Amino acid sequence: MELKDKLTAIAEKASSEIRVVSSLEELENLRVSYLGKKGEITQVLKGMKDLSAEERPVIGQLANQVRDQLTEQLAVTRQRIETEALNKRLAEETLDVTLPGSKPKKGQSHVITQIMEEIEDLFLGMGYQIIEGNEVEEDYYNFERVNLPQNHPARDMQDTFYITPEVLLRTHTSPLQARTLEQHDFSKGPLKMISPGKVYRRDTDDATHSHQFHQIEGMVIDKHITMADLKGTLETLAKKMFGENREIRLRPSYFPFTEPSVEVDVSCFKCGGSGCSVCKGTGWIEILGAGMTHPEVLKMSGVDPEIYGGFAFGLGPDRIAMLKYGVDDIRNFYLNDQRFLEQFKVKG
Ligand code: PHE
Numbered sequence: 001m002e003l004k005d006k007l008t009a010i011a012e013k014a015s016s017e018i019r020v021v022s023s024l025e026e027l028e029n030l031r032v033s034y035l036g037k038k039g040e041i042t043q044v045l046k047g048m049k050d051l052s053a054e055e056r057p058v059i060g061q062l063a064n065q066v067r068d069q070l071t072e073q074l075a076v077t078r079q080r081i082e083t084e085a086l087n088k089r090l091a092e093e094t095l096d097v098t099l100p101g102s103k104p105k106k107g108q109s110h111v112i113t114q115i116m117e118e119i120e121d122l123f124l125g126m127g128y129q130i131i132e133g134n135e136v137e138e139d140y141y142n143f144e145r146v147n148l149p150q151n152h153p154a155r156d157m158q159d160t161f162y163i164t165p166e167v168l169l170r171t172h173t174s175p176l177q178a179r180t181l182e183q184h185d186f187s188k189g190p191l192k193m194i195s196p197g198k199v200y201r202r203d204t205d206d207a208t209h210s211h212q213f214h215q216i217e218g219m220v221i222d223k224h225i226t227m228a229d230l231k232g233t234l235e236t237l238a239k240k241m242f243g244e245n246r247e248i249r250l251r252p253s254y255f256p257f258t259e260p261s262v263e264v265d266v267s268c269f270k271c272g273g274s275g276c277s278v279c280k281g282t283g284w285i286e287i288l289g290a291g292m293t294h295p296e297v298l299k300m301s302g303v304d305p306e307i308y309g310g311f312a313f314g315l316g317p318d319r320i321a322m323l324k325y326g327v328d329d330i331r332n333f334y335l336n337d338q339r340f341l342e343q344f345k346v347k348g
Contacts, residue, residue: 011066111344115317123194131195137170145178146257159202169200173217181301190222207329214317221310230311242269258291288315
């Protein structure tokens, strides 16, 4: 075959092979087999030395032309394969930003915190201030300043964790009565406060008591405060916590820091007062202790009981939560079992 025809045939074969190549690797192999050192075109060019002087430039020109064409076709094809590979990757890695995301789980305050905040909101709305006290308290404020001197038998009920003989984990929030009273400037107006927080007592072996629980103390001191004010305040609280149709009743009781003292019952929110298992058939549920502030407590805080007087109350948010939600074991509140805690959504 004439060299010219041979070149044309090689060019056509190479061109059609390159056209169907689909990988860079195949493309490189083709380049080597045509244009490499031992490639077919290179071989042809090498054979030129045997040609006549007339033929040489003609074949030479054709060979160069074929080489340039193939080089160009290889470059274009390389570009095509690279673009295809890139497009394929882009298509595979597409991110659909319109897909719905996974919702983060929304938590909520602990049920006791929710109840405390609800009560705080109520009293803030009635012009009370919220006082925070310390859980580590002096025996002096926890007991003596609320009229429970050393050896007073009522201390027994509140036996607790002592840190030193003078310092303890407070057994109730009542020390805040004395601490707030002694700070209060009555020339600026009446004292109206609540003080929520944790309190501690020796563990008793039953499901409704815990060595740590919560209380909210309340106190109002001014001129001319009566027991009717106390009853009205507690009725407002009971309605807020247990529903508008609730009533309360006061029963005589004893606390060293109030005189007279009362135990406060709310009409049963479950049966409305006819008697059921929640109210143990009585129609009433005990919710807190209260009373008119004892003159001694005022005196010890430097307040004249001839001029000033008022009331105090102490309630347990844990007990309110148990009653409200029918929880029969107080320890459920403190075990941090999410399945239990998740059930309580007082607010939205
Ligand atoms: N501190 C009392 C208790 O823990 C409750 C109470 C507070 C009673 C204020 C009367 C007035 O039992």
